[in-house]
Amino acid sequence: MQFADRVMNLEISGIRKIFESAGPDAISLALGQPDFDTPxxxxxxxxxxxxxxxxxxxxxxxxxxxxxxxxxxxxxxxxxxxxxxxxxxxxxxxxxxxxxxxxxxxxxxxxxxxxxxxxxxxxxxxxxxxxxxxxxxxxxxxxxxxxxxxxxxxxxxxxxxxxxxxxxxxxxxxxxxxxxxxxxxxxxxxxxxxxxxxxxxxxxxxxxxxxxxxxxxxxxxxxxxxxxxxxxxxxxxxxxxxxxxxxxxxxxxxxxxxxxxxxxxxxxxGDQSVVARMRDEYRDRRDLMVKGLQGLGFEFPVPEGAFYLFVPMGTELMEAIIAAGVIIVPGTAFGEHGAGYARISYAASQDALKEALNRIESVI
The missing domain is CATH 3.40.640.10 (Type I PLP-dependent aspartate aminotransferase-like (Major domain))
Structure with missing residues (x-):
């Protein structure tokens, strides 16, 4: 079968591959998807x-x-x-x-x-x-x-x-x-x-x-x-x-x-206070993850928006964290200059984030 070159030159997003391969006990910090329910x-x-x-x-x-x-x-x-x-x-x-x-x-x-x-x-x-x-x-x-x-x-x-x-x-x-x-x-x-x-x-x-x-x-x-x-x-x-x-x-x-x-x-x-409540919760989650990761020795710019951390991290450590059941995304999924980084989404509950930090600490 012959396909269009513009399609053959593309690959399925690595983010989706990682997310869909996660085990049942894994904590997924991969997708940029709010964990809140629609109001x-x-x-x-x-x-x-x-x-x-x-x-x-x-x-x-x-x-x-x-x-x-x-x-x-x-x-x-x-x-x-x-x-x-x-x-x-x-x-x-x-x-x-x-x-x-x-x-x-x-x-x-x-x-x-x-x-x-x-x-x-x-x-x-x-x-x-x-x-x-x-x-x-x-x-x-x-x-x-x-x-x-x-x-x-x-x-x-x-x-x-x-x-x-x-x-x-x-x-x-x-x-x-x-x-x-x-x-x-x-x-x-x-x-x-x-x-x-x-x-x-x-x-x-x-x-x-x-x-x-x-x-x-x-x-x-x-x-x-x-x-x-x-x-x-x-x-x-x-x-x-x-x-x-x-x-x-x-x-x-x-x-x-x-x-x-x-x-x-x-x-x-409708009522826009629902958005403010989500924003405030994301801020708390960001602060939780920043404090936790910095306490483990990671150094990275503190994000000012969205719900992602972009953390310098070697490939072996990244793979070990994923093997420990914390699904994060290699920075190369976002371009070649993302090499040496991992993206960590904090669009997850604080309990899930605390457990993720515990697993990362065990790897460290």
């Missing part, structure tokens, strides 16, 4: 939508009331003004990233992103016919402005991710603004992946679209409202860009799940 008022909205028979196709871009709620969210929380026509409800942030690249990237175009960085950026660039162009982070795991601006020259697209997966870094306003403005001067489109924006423990979140009209903003309910399995994300962009992305979206899935859209509507318009 009750969101679940009830979905149930009511089913009872009301709202189970058919919606408008390609999503139900109007959801897109209006998303516009209100952007203005209230990010200082951004979008029209409902500039919003697309997608099947998770993953689909939003995909349709953005499919709409913008031509064969041979370079797509710049940070290394280590989220696993999908390079893969989606290649599936779009582009060339993945990872740029090493600095020693402090922050964006290296000189290297990044050099890579932007002649590039079609750059992907920003703050707070970042896998490092937990929250980039400064100066960095975000500088990259957006420099990219705009070069005719480069910016994708800003902001799915972790509500989970920040130090610093402040700055939306890239504040600084230019060349920005496509990607977000989702997955992390914010613990709705990973609902697969409801969003794309926001100036109308000229959104209309082209909508074409790809239409011929890919037609529309996001109607029930997930009504659930997301309840999330965006």
């Amino acid at each position: 009750d008022h969101i679940k009830e909205a979905a149930i009511q939508a089913i009872r009301d028979g709202k189970t058919g196709y919606t408008q390609n871009s999503g139900i109007p009331e959801l897109r209006e709620a998303i516009c209100a969210k952007f203005e209230r929380e990010n200082g951004l003004k979008y029209l409902p026509s500039e919003i697309i409800a997608c099947a998770g942030a993953s689909e939003a990233l995909n349709i953005a690249m499919q709409a913008i990237v031509n064969p041979g175009d370079r797509v710049v992103y940070s290394d280590p960085g989220f696993v999908s950026y390079g893969a989606l660039a290649e599936l779009s016919g582009g060339i993945a162009d990872p740029v090493p982070l600095g020693e402090d795991l922050r964006i290296d402005m000189d290297r990044t601006c050099e890579a932007i020259d002649g590039a079609r697209m750059i992907v920003l991710n703050s707070p970042a997966n896998p490092t937990g870094v929250v980039e400064s306003e100066e960095t975000i603004r500088g990259i957006v403005e420099y990219a705009d001067d070069q005719g480069t489109v910016v994708i800003s992946d902001e799915v972790y924006e509500h989970f920040i423990y130090g610093g402040k979140h700055y939306s890239a679209a504040l600084y230019g009209d060349n920005v496509i903003t990607i977000n989702a309910t997955s992390k914010t409202y613990a709705m990973t399995g609902w697969r409801l994300g969003l794309l926001a962009a100036p109308l000229e860009i959104a209309e082209e992305c909508l074409k790809v979206h239409q011929y890919t899935i037609a529309c996001a799940s109607s029930i997930s859209q009504y659930a997301a509507l309840a999330g965006y318009t």
